[in-house]
Amino acid sequence: MGASSPSVLISGAGIAGPALAYWLNRYGFNPTVVEQAPKPRTEGYAFHLHGTSGIEVLKRTGVWNKILEHRRVDRDFTFVDRSDRVLARMDSPAAAADVEPSGAQITIKRADVALVLYEHTKNDIEYLFGDPIERLDDSGSAVAVTFESGNRRQFDLVIGCDGLHSGVRRLAFGDEARFKRYLGYYVAAFTTDDYPIAYGSDVIYFAPNLIASLFGLEDRQAIAVFVIRPDRELGCELEDVDSQKKAFKAALPDRGWKIPELLGRIEGATDFFLDSVSQIRMDRWSKGRIALVGDAAYCPTLLSGFGAQLALAGAYTLAGELMRAEGDFGRAYASYEEKLRPYVAEKQKSPTQSTRFIPGSKFGLWLGHQVIKLLNVPVVSKLVFKTSYGGLVQEAFTLTDYEGERGQSRVGPAYRSSAAASRIKA
Numbered sequence: 001m002g003a004s005s006p007s008v009l010i011s012g013a014g015i016a017g018p019a020l021a022y023w024l025n026r027y028g029f030n031p032t033v034v035e036q037a038p039k040p041r042t043e044g045y046a047f048h049l050h051g052t053s054g055i056e057v058l059k060r061t062g063v064w065n066k067i068l069e070h071r072r073v074d075r076d077f078t079f080v081d082r083s084d085r086v087l088a089r090m091d092s093p094a095a096a097a098d099v100e101p102s103g104a105q106i107t108i109k110r111a112d113v114a115l116v117l118y119e120h121t122k123n124d125i126e127y128l129f130g131d132p133i134e135r136l137d138d139s140g141s142a143v144a145v146t147f148e149s150g151n152r153r154q155f156d157l158v159i160g161c162d163g164l165h166s167g168v169r170r171l172a173f174g175d176e177a178r179f180k181r182y183l184g185y186y187v188a189a190f191t192t193d194d195y196p197i198a199y200g201s202d203v204i205y206f207a208p209n210l211i212a213s214l215f216g217l218e219d220r221q222a223i224a225v226f227v228i229r230p231d232r233e234l235g236c237e238l239e240d241v242d243s244q245k246k247a248f249k250a251a252l253p254d255r256g257w258k259i260p261e262l263l264g265r266i267e268g269a270t271d272f273f274l275d276s277v278s279q280i281r282m283d284r285w286s287k288g289r290i291a292l293v294g295d296a297a298y299c300p301t302l303l304s305g306f307g308a309q310l311a312l313a314g315a316y317t318l319a320g321e322l323m324r325a326e327g328d329f330g331r332a333y334a335s336y337e338e339k340l341r342p343y344v345a346e347k348q349k350s351p352t353q354s355t356r357f358i359p360g361s362k363f364g365l366w367l368g369h370q371v372i373k374l375l376n377v378p379v380v381s382k383l384v385f386k387t388s389y390g391g392l393v394q395e396a397f398t399l400t401d402y403e404g405e406r407g408q409s410r411v412g413p414a415y416r417s418s419a420a421a422s423r424i425k426a
C-alpha cells in the first residue's frame with residue numbers, strides 16, 4: 001500500500017462503480033474496478049434518469065454533455081387493448097423539450113450511462129474485466145482479495161458496487177436472502193430488431209397481472225418490457241438465461257395482443273433480462289474495511305425509478321466522505337451512511353411506481369381501460385404528465401460540496417478506523 005495513495009478495489013462497473021472510481025481518483029486515492037462481465041456492457045434496457053441529485057453528480061463528474069448525446073426521447077404513448085385497438089394516444093412533453101430537459105428527466109439506455117462513465121475514467125483507472133472477486137479476507141489492516149482466476153492482491157478498502165445480486169455483499173455480509181425483500185413482481189426485458197416501431201414511440205398493453213410495453217429505441221428496433229405478478233416467487237434470478245426464459249414464459253399470465261409474437265422473439269434475444277422486483281434493506285452498509293454502494297446496499301427496486309440516482313448520490317458522497325475523513329475510513333463510512341439513509345428510506349417507501357397500475361382482475365382491467373380513455377382529453381393528459389414528470393423530480397437530498405476541501409485533505413496517512421462506524425444506528 002502506498003502511504004500517500006490508499007488503494008481501493010471497487011467491484012462492479014455499472015453506474016455507481018465508475019462514478020465512485022472517478023471521485024476517489026480525483027481525491028488522491030488509487031482505485032481499481034473489477035467487473036464480472038468480460039467487457040463493458042452495451043446491451044440492455046432503457047430507463048429514466050430523473051431527480052436532481054443523480055443528474056447533478058453526472059454534471060459535476062463532467063459527463064453530462066456526453067450523456068445527452070445518448071439520450072432517447074419519449075415521443076408518444078399509445079395504450080392498446082387485447083386486439084391492438086388504440087384506447088388512448090398522447091404526445092410526450094419530453095419530445096418538445098430540446099437539449100437539456102428542465103424537468104430533470106431523460107430516457108437513456110442504462111448501458112450508455114455506464115459506458116460514458118467508463119470511457120471518462122478508463123485512462124486514469126485500472127479496470128479488470130471478467131475476473132470477479134472469489135474471496136475477501138479483512139485482516140483489520142488490509143483486505144486480501146482472491147479473484148476467480150486465482151490472482152491475489154491486497155487493498156486498503158473494498159467497495160461493492162455490484163448491484164442487486166452483489167458478490168461483495170454475499171462474501172462480507174452473508175446470503176442475499178437475509179437482505180432481500182421480494183415485492184411480488186418480476187420484470188423481463190429484451191431488445192428486438194426489425195420490428196415495426198418508430199423511434200421514441202411507447203406502446204403499452206395491460207392485462208390482469210401484466211403490463212407489457214414496446215419502446216422504439218431506434219426506428220425498427222424495440223425494447224420489450226414486461227412487468228408480471230406471478231402467483232409465486234420464481235426464484236430463477238441467478239440461473240442461466242435459458243432457464244430464465246423458460247420460467248418467464250411459464251409464468252406469463254396472458255397471451256393477448258402481440259405477446260405470442262414477442263415470445264417467439266425472446267428465443268433469439270441475446271440480452272434477455274429477468275429479475276424480481278425486490279429491495280435490499282441492510283442495518284449497516286459497511287463492515288470493517290468493506291462497504292457497499294448503490295443497489296448492492298439499498299436497491300429501492302428496479303421499478304422505483306430512483307436506483308440510478310441513489311447509486312450516483314451514494315458514490316459521490318462516499319468518495320467525498322473518504323477524502324474528508326483523511327484516512328479514517330470508519331468515520332467516512334459512518335458519515336456516508338448518516339447522510340444517505342434518510343434519502344434511501346424515502347425512496348424505499350414507494351418502491352414500485354408502476355405496479356399500482358397493474359390490474360388484478362378482468363373487472364380491474366375494464367376499469368383501467370375507462371381511466372386510460374380519459375387520457376384522450378388534453379386537460380387530463382396534461383395533468384398526468386405534470387404529476388408524473390414534475391412529481392418525480394422532488395428530491396430530499398442535497399449533495400455536499402467537497403470540492404473546496406480537495407487538496408487540503410491528506411487522504412493517505414494512517415489508514416485507520418475510529419470507533420465512529422459503531423455509532424451508526426440501524
Ligand SMILES: Cc1cc2nc3c(=O)[nH]c(=O)nc-3n(C[C@H](O)[C@H](O)[C@H](O)COP(=O)(O)OP(=O)(O)OC[C@H]3O[C@@H](n4cnc5c(N)ncnc54)[C@H](O)[C@@H]3O)c2cc1C
Nearest residue numbers: 012014015016036047048132162163167294295302307308
Ligand atoms: C428493467 C429495469 C428498468 C429500470 N428502470 C430504472 C429507471 O427508470 N430509473 C432508475 O433510476 N433506475 C432504474 N433501474 C434500476 C437501475 O438500473 C439500478 O438501480 C442502477 O443501475 C444501480 O446502479 P449500480 O451501479 O448500483 O448497479 P448496476 O448498474 O446493476 O451495476 C452493477 C455492476 O456490477 C456488475 N457485477 C455484478 N456482480 C458482480 C460481481 N460478483 N463481481 C463484479 N461485478 C459484478 C454487473 O455486471 C454490473 O456491471 C432499472 C433497472 C431495470 C433492470
